Amino acid sequence: MEDTSEAVRKIIEGFGSIVLNVEAVHGLPVVKVPKEDLPVIAHFIHTAPSLRGTLSLQWAVDLRPGERRFQLYYLFSLKERGDWLVLLTELDGDDRLFHSITPHIHAAKWYEREIRDMFGLIAQGHPDLRRLVRHEHWPKGAHPLKKDFPWNTVMERRQGEYAFRRIDGEGVLEVPVGPIHAGIIESGHFRFSVAGEPIMQLELRHFWKHRGVEKVFENLSLVNGVSLAEKVSGDTSFGHSLCYCQAVETLMGVEAPPRARYLRTIFLELERLHNHIGDVGAICNDTAYALAHAHCARMKERIMQLNDRLTGSRFLRGVNIAGGVTVNLWPYHLDEIVHELDEIEEDFTELTQILFNNASLADRLETTGVLNERTAWDHGVMGVVGRASNINRDVRRDHPFAAYKDFTLKVPVYHYGDVQARMRVRIDEVHESIDLIRQAHERLPEGAITAACLPAAHPGDWALSAVEGWRGEILYFVMAGQDGMIHRCKARDPSFVNWPAIQFAVLGNIIPDFPLINKSFNLSYAGNDL
């Protein structure tokens, strides 16, 4: 917090005459500035050597029916430790234009396109204003998150085609892939331009799975939103529901009891474990190493069966509620977890030793799909993918939530940025997760698992919450509405940030390596498309 107030002081020092207002919202510094001056200040935060802020999230809020105004929020994570700072600007009345920060900050590119699609607010000076979420068959003027757009609108279909960036030239071919893929994977479209085998350009066309999650949230009460948060990205059900619950708890001014926070830590690490182990296997599978895949799938299945026995859900659904958790773990449960994990760790260690001794596997993984540190930083890449490219960020350490402040956490960081590095980050984190669960098991406090009462949230109040899911930093912005409803909920899966980066990681690689690179990122389509 000291560093952050230092940042606020620096901004006031440089732009004192411009800044309209500085306040702290639930401990988060919010600097309000006029829209004309926002790009300059954002650029300052991004480039000043003492701040070096990366854009973590940008989102808009329609304040109607209460007030005829739109708000635009920009969340920056500063320097190594990732302290937060929010810039806020407002568009009054019928104003639909704001100034783009994308020319200076690449990470804003998709956010500004998303805001344009969802709110009809246009980022002036944005280099690429093609539609992002709205596919071409959507009617003109359909901006779902505007308050005057009914949630159950039936949209007519019109004609239209997305204008992909094209490379023309002799021998240059376009290879379209998707939206339906060959394996059992989610839907998304990839457009490769190749000359011979190496990829010259990859362009993503996602949002096939856009379900209107953020609009459906606005129909739910703060308490009931949890079950929708679980469905934002199924593989991260627990991470998303935890992040949502934390935001709601901040709004209600309650804190989950200590035991609940420890249990949340255990469950979150279990979710990380089964996904990471499954991913290591899937990476091996894409190099045709089927035996390693089978072993990993077996271990993953074992953890998912453990989840099922502990909570009645293989995906840990229905565990989180606002104010705590619904499932208590009894001593025999805890012994079972520790015993299972002891066996799995031994099993997994033995397997990874075999993997790292396999020269033909190393040949496929090393120097494949390199995402260099500069590109990763420019795009604000986070999570497993970021840590493999020397971005030393982990919410569990930088902004401890649940019970993480009680534990020591080693954050594995590699700087090669290739598939091998991403696999190594996962393997290291598997051991770290098992260790965290052991620590939590030893120190698990007694007591209640839910907060005694849930006070009503103040309408118009908002809170931001972050959780390090297994993919990376999950963010939720929740604004309370009238009568305990949600006015606005912005859910951000790390996939939304990391997807654009994959377009750079594949350059120069051959198309047959794309599935391998894509698997090493393993990003969510559902969490991205919302």
Place this chain on the structure above:
Amino acid sequence: MFRILRKSLKTGIVTGQHDASSTSTPTVAGESAEKARSFRRSLAIREVDSGSCNGCEMEMNALMNPVYDAERFGIHIAASPRHADALVVTGPVTVNMEKALKDAYRATPDPKLVIALGDCACDCGMFKGSYAVTGPVERHVPVDVKVPGCPPRPAEILQALQTLMGHAGVAVKGRALKPKG
């Protein structure tokens, strides 16, 4: 190479080490049963995600792992709808996926089966009525079997597929990787 083979030998066979499905078997109506008769011995499935949360995909993937090993019942995953006998559709059918789903259905050779997997595919789940959703699946393509659940467990999916293939007599009797409690 020898080390991983040794590890596999040491691990032994894990197939079938899961709890048996506790849901009732789905009913397969007249015409669907008729169509399904051609696929008693083998069923090639194309999975189409029409907007799921990825939960159902994960469970479909789990179906192919060594524990459930659906291949031993002749169930396998085809890479293209043109090679498929059945479509397994997940998700509430988003406006953006509607056309792709119909295209995949048309590309699948007759006779074909459609399985709606998960609550979203069966009745749109929490997304019912949303501007971005036009489902459920049966609104767009004829559905032969519905497998509810959010998401259904792999054992339940396996049971439904076996019922469809007329394997009711050899339903899997599972046992968990580790005994309960």
